[in-house]
Amino acid sequence: MTAEKQRPPCPECKSLMIPYIYGKPSRLPTEDGGPDDFYIMGSLPPERGETVPEWGCRICQIKDREELDRELGREFGPNWMHDLMDEDED
Numbered sequence: 001m002t003a004e005k006q007r008p009p010c011p012e013c014k015s016l017m018i019p020y021i022y023g024k025p026s027r028l029p030t031e032d033g034g035p036d037d038f039y040i041m042g043s044l045p046p047e048r049g050e051t052v053p054e055w056g057c058r059i060c061q062i063k064d065r066e067e068l069d070r071e072l073g074r075e076f077g078p079n080w081m082h083d084l085m086d087e088d089e090d
Contacts, residue, residue: 007035010057017055022046033058 007016018029018037022045030037039056046052 015059
């Protein structure tokens, strides 16, 4: 998937980062931070002049989710940010 670009290291944990992609992927991300992993950013590409991230760190995302699990005393799934937004709307 990222053969054309070298994956940069995360500035926080130093693991290799994964790309953000737009459009409809032919498969789901592996969510393991490996070479075939990616973040799905939606169907529409960013607008001209819009600044969007090119890379993200799955390892830091997992650590953040586990920390949130401990703080709130419950377990969040892979879409934990969406879960929190849904709760805010209630």
